[in-house]
Amino acid sequence: MSEEGQAGQGGGCLFCKIASGEIPGKKVYEDANVFAFLDINPRNPGHTLVIPKKHATTIMDMGEKDVGKLFESVRYVAEAVQKGTKAEGLSIVQSNGKAAGQVVTHVHVHIIPRYLSEGPVSLEGVLGVKKMPEETIDQIASTITQNLGAAQSPQKGKDEFDF
Ligand code: 5GP
Numbered sequence: 377m378s379e380e381g382q383a384g385q386g387g388g389c390l391f392c393k394i395a396s397g398e399i400p401g402k403k404v405y406e407d408a409n410v411f412a413f414l415d416i417n418p419r420n421p422g423h424t425l426v427i428p429k430k431h432a433t434t435i436m437d438m439g440e441k442d443v444g445k446l447f448e449s450v451r452y453v454a455e456a457v458q459k460g461t462k463a464e465g466l467s468i469v470q471s472n473g474k475a476a477g478q479v480v481t482h483v484h485v486h487i488i489p490r491y492l493s494e495g496p497v498s499l500e501g502v503l504g505v506k507k508m509p510e511e512t513i514d515q516i517a518s519t520i521t522q523n524l525g526a527a528q529s530p531q532k533g534k535d536e537f538d539f
């Protein structure tokens with residue numbers, strides 16, 4: 377939640393320090409807003425992390441435009457990672473909160489080169505599939521829709537996609 381890194385929570389934020397150059401990182405890209413560097417424990421060669429330079433813990437702590445800027449850069453770096461590693465696919469993973477597997481509490485997007493020889497890795501394999509009655513599914517959809525009222529709303533289709 378902090379806008380100023382996690383210094384107040386003790387020890388400072390690792391990724392703030394990497395973005396500022398205080399701790400070394402294998403930088404692959406940087407602009408005014410984002411910093412991209414190789415993961416220290418790559419799941420495959422070229423595994424890259426893209427982070428906002430400004431501290432935020434989860435994407436819900438960032439404004440919609442800032443999340444948009446972050447993902448514009450993710451798309452840009454992803455193309456270079458794919459070409460640079462000759463990856464056959466890319467897993468783009470972004471975890472929010474401990475329950476989702478987030479270890480470093482500074483927003484980061486993983487770009488992981490993937491290959492057909494590895495076999496498919498799916499969330500179904502990790503989480504299984506929860507079968508539910510249609511009534512329950514409708515209730516869940518309705519609850520999510522109701523909560524959009526309190527969520528930060530996007531530009532609501534004012535700008536159409538270009539693709
Ligand atoms: P998470 O599990 O939070 O989604 O991912 C955190 C990632 O940060 C992990 O893939 C981990 O290997 C990477 N990481 C942790 N510490 C460092 C570090 O000091 N330098 C770099 N380059 N990556 C790190």
Ligand code: ZN
Binds near residue numbers: 430
């Ligand atoms: Zn940080």
